[in-house]
Amino acid sequence: MDLETFRWLLTHDGRTLLDVASRAYADADGDPVRAAAAVRRTEPDPERSAAALTQVGLRVRGVAKFGEDALQMFFTPDGLEQATRRSVADHRAARLAAARPSSVVDLGCGIGGDLTALARAGLVAAGVDLDPLRVAIAEANLAALGLEGAVTVADATTLPLGGFGVATVDPARRDGRGRVFDADAWVPSWDFVAGLLTSRPAVAKLAPGLPHDLVPDGVEAEWVSDRGEVKEAVLWSPHLAVSRRRATVLRAEGLATLTEEDDPHDGAERPVRGIGRYLYEPDGAVIRAGLVTAVAGAVEGGLLDEHIAYVTSDAGFRTPFAATYEVVEELPYREKALRAALRERGVGRLTIKKRGVDVVPEQLRKRLALRGDAEATVVLTRVAGEGTALLVRPV
Secondary structure, three states: EEEEEEHHHHHHHHHHHHHHHHHHHHHOOHHHHHOOOOOOOOOHHHHHHHHHHHHHHHHHHHHHHHHHHHHHHHOOOHHHHOOOOOHHHHHHHHHHHHHOOOEEEEEEOOOOHHHHHHHHHHOOOOEEEEOOHHHHHHHHHHHOOOOOEEEEOOOOOOOOOOOOOEEEEEEOOOOOOOOOOOHHHOOOHHHHHHHHHHHHEEEEEEEOOOOHOOOOOOOOOEEEEEEOEEEEEEOOOOOOOOOOOOEEEEEOOEEEEEHHHHHHOOOOOOOEOOOOOOEEOOOHHHHOOOHHHHHHOOOEEEEEEEEEEEEEEOOOEEOEEEEEEEEEEOOOHHHHHHHHHHHHOEEEEEEEEEOOOOOHHHHHHHHHHHOOOEEEEEEEEOOOOEEEEEEEEEE
16 A cells, blocks of 8 residues: 555545445455455445555454554554554553653654554654655554644654653564564664663663663663563663563553562572472563562472473462462373373373473374363473473462
């Protein structure tokens, strides 16, 4: 979709066609071929009809990230894929709003997913992007949601920032071939992002695989998970930082956060112990933040292995930072003996969890060829350097 076609979609005729496309998409149960035939009877222009159908399909997909707001918004396929889930963007915007900045500029705002979150949090927000189409879409999304904000085409690396209280940046980490892992090839580059973080109040949204050694001194690194998925690493400049490392877990029941101050073993020897009555599987954000030992301290336990992110304890706790399992028994680790043990227990449906061992759960499950009415969970890991299989029960 080009800029001219998008601008036409914002006209009265364009919005009418979007309504027609939405009804056709619903009537066709999402079948694009059937929906296209109905839309083209209303708008014979192939570019306009295709753009309307594409928007409707993207809006339906966007509900998973933006909720019902997506049905009013505008997207590009890449823009939707790269956009932050609303719950994650709202958390970041709320934390930023608590710092009470005079204003925020979103450098590389894309389709405006983060920009709408900033505006929704009550911040005076502006967005810039190099792509005129993305700028037009971001502007349209603010208007569609009844939010205030300004958007313009500009180069983030040359924009004067003195008039803004905080700058946020989400460097592009994809090119025509896929993900870009070299930080120097990001747009804007890592040098620009690091300079921004160390020179002024700023926030950088990055991929959750961010190496710890890239984080500049004094900058807080926060890993955020939502519903069990690690979604991003966020770097907070020293002007906004309140810790060194943080894990934030977002769930339906609310938010929980953990920092190195909660870790009694921070900087000390990692506590390792034998298998207790309970096994804890830390959330991915906790693992990325290097705070597994904080979970161990909270549940009065230790690690099964110094290098593996499983915690064990004789005490049973519910914690937002880890899934809790009761250890039922230890099973044989070797495949043939494990198969016999599971068949003896009538297990037909098996969940396999593993860390620190060379096992592909899907392949192992197929080889075990289990049949039975019982359901079970097995954890495959190392204890004291030895492969171990634990039959566990979720608590």
